[in-house]
Amino acid sequence: MGGQAETVEPVADGGGGKAPRQRSGDEGRAGARRAAKRGRKGRRRGLKIVAWSVAGLVVVTVGTGGYLYMRYNGNIKSAPLFAGESGDAGHEVPDEFGRTPINVLVIGSDGRDNPEDCEIGGSECGAGANADVQLLLHVSADRSNATVMSIPRDLMTNLPGCVDKEHKTSSKAGRGQINSTLQYGPGCTVAAVHQLTDIPIDHFIKVDFVGVIKMSDAVGGVPVCVSDDVYDPYSHLKLAKGSHTLKGMAALQFVRTRHGFGDGGDLGRASAQHAFLGSMIRQLKSAGTLTDPGKVLSLADAATKALTVDPGLDGITKLVGLADDLNKVPPSRVTFTTMQTEADPRDENRLVAGPDAKKLFTTIKNDQSLSADPNGAATAPSSPPPAAPSSSAPAAPPADATPRKNIAVLVRNGSGAAHRATALADALKSAGFSRETSTGKDTAADRTAVRYPAGKAAEAKQVAAALGVPETAVEAGAGGSIELVIGADWTQGTSYPAGANGAPAAPADPAAALKGADAVTADNDGNCTQVSHEKTVSLPGLGSMTPVQAFARSKDVPVSAP
Structure with a gap:
């Protein structure tokens, strides 16, 4: 896209590491204060679940043998799962049937460490990376439901000390902005998120800007709808009211737009990302996508090139297994939400965990579903058929049991x-x-x-x-x-305690766990993303205005998509 993309620059945070500097000018101020009051969500949701599903399904569907296997394996980059100074990323607790959930941290990097990302614009090429997005994907032990929880990039919290062995750098433990941890490798971000939530993290997947573009192209475009004309001069998204199919740069502009939607803060952007990801999931599950060999090959190549993963996912066969697990979850059982936050008392443009966040963390850790059945009740996990007794699962006691x-x-x-x-x-x-x-x-x-x-x-x-x-x-x-x-x-x-070591946990109350955090499921395709009617943007010489007004006054700017 022409011009500059939204980004942050690292400065010292006083805690031994680096933290991103607040954006200057109109780009950062309008949305930041609103977001600090109501919480923010991550970006680029229409990216990772898709990449896994694609990477695995492609190989299973095409099965063309050694050449493709070597090609796709060669695309994948890996880094250590955990880079904290001490401890580990936690351990999953099996349910009563021996099944374990999967928790994957999805990290969107704002780094410009390759020529393609540098061409997009924004921060100086090669200047280092912060985590633009931090999404914790939880897939239940019985694979019946999933939760995608955003952790705001502007969250201030106690960070662990980290050691980046690859680049021979380290950070000290201390209070700082959570997205700065990516400067010490994705394993440091894993350590920080685990310390914050106490949720075990089994894998991470990191993706850069180019990954969004390639994936949206590979699926043939992602259908979206906007409630009004919108022009955000900061992300450069310009769309007329109604439905569009977004490819390439237009897709990246849509998922990165903050000032165009909702109140101009990250909450509105999150709603747009929910719509984008839900649409992409529906695209993948549609009849024509995964049955077209050409599309399947393109999806596999794009997905694997877009990823940096931990060693547990650094091969096609490993991605196949994860893809299979993810594809068992229907869109109606995938819940998108964000952790509860409130304004940081030290800085209104930053956030801290809200009082209800721990309840959400605990619900996810205990593998309790946040999706509801048609009657509004949380859906209970399914049970597998009875298995024959084994040495690790003793037979039930007989009727004449020992007193x-x-x-x-x-x-x-x-x-x-x-x-x-x-x-x-x-x-x-x-x-x-x-x-x-x-x-x-x-x-x-x-x-x-x-x-x-x-x-x-x-x-x-x-x-x-x-x-x-x-x-x-x-x-x-x-x-x-x-x-x-x-x-x-x-x-x-x-x-x-219920939920520990396989003990059955009582069904969660979604309303209680999600108090203060908006949520939507992936099958929600009935509403257009709401364009902001507040003065969240400005044009040179014209001052502040709404994104609708900016659209009307920028006739010389081409639309992002017809």
């Missing part, structure tokens, strides 16, 4: 919290288990387990059931008695 009073348990505290073994031993005795139940030496354990000696599987299952511990945590042990090992996943209370 509780004859079952003694040795309780060990591995939670790190004080007095847990005594509390659980007392709880078991109160529940009717043997008075010989006792406490043993403290240990260290991430997860709670009930271990049994040979021939005592049924009794161990009774112990687990009495405390609400899932059957997946019942396992064969090496000792001579039934042992309850209390893990770090159970630091308080005498009933095992």
Whole structure:
């Protein structure tokens, strides 16, 4: 696009790293204050879910053997998943059937580190990258639903220290703007998001500006609709009222436009991105897209060239597996939202996590659906058909089960919290288990387990059931008695917490989890994106005006799409 794209430039943040400098001039001020009041969302949503679905489906559909395999594998770039100074990106907890959810951090980079991105404009070529977009994609363990949560780029939070081994740079832990972490590699952004949300992150996918253009071209264009004439001179998007099919630069302009939609802040831009991504998903699932060999080949090439991924996704066969999981989720069960935020008391142009954000994080971490059935209730996870018993999943106790009073348990505290073994031993005795139940030496354990000696599987299952511990945590042990090992996943209370270590979690209340955060599903195609009627833009010599007025007064500027 001609002119400059919206971007930020890094400056010292006082926390040992770098933070982006506030945009100057009309480009940054009008939308920033409104966004600080109501929260902002990431950009370029119509990008990553598509890339995975495309990359996997292409290979499965075409199956042309070694040449394409080598070609597409060669397109993919990779970087370490985690670059924090300590710890890791977290670990998924299996559900009661042994299935695990998938959490993927999608990062949109504003870096100009290749000739194609440099031609787009904006910040100085090769000047480094900030995270333009941070989307956490959660796919449920049973693959029945998905959530895409935006983390605003302007969020101020406590950042971890990071080490970028590739470029031999590092940052110190301290308060800073979360999108600055990309300067130390995508693994640093993963570390920051995990620290903020406590949600395990299994993979990341990073994409640059050119990726948006290539993907929109590869699908044959993305249909969108705008409620009024709109011209945003900052992103250079210019569209007449009505429906359009966006390709190339027009697609990038649409998903990056902030001042043209809603109130001129990131909330309006997020609505546009939701519409774009939902439309692209529908395009991919339409009858003619993935059955056309030419389109399929083009999609695979564009998708793989657009990506930098962690080693867990750095091959076509790995992307195929992820694509297969994603394609199991219907558009009506994909919920787009943003974490709750409020204005940073230190700077009205920056954000901090809102009081309701933790509830949203916990809902996602506990693998609870945010999509609703037609009656408005959260949809419960599906259950697989019963499997034959195995050594790791003991058979159900028979009708003539051993009386509780004859079952003694040795309780060990591995939670790190004080007095847990005594509390659980007392709880078991109160529940009717043997008075010989006792406490043993403290240990260290991430997860709670009930271990049994040979021939005592049924009794161990009774112990687990009495405390609400899932059957997946019942396992064969090496000792001579039934042992309850209390893990770090159970630091308080005498009933095992719902959602932990496979324990069934109660269905989420979407309204409660999404309080203060607007949400939409991917099948929502009934409304046009609302153009701003506030004075969010300005033209040289004409001052501030609405995007509708700017359209009318810029007759010499060509439209982005017919």
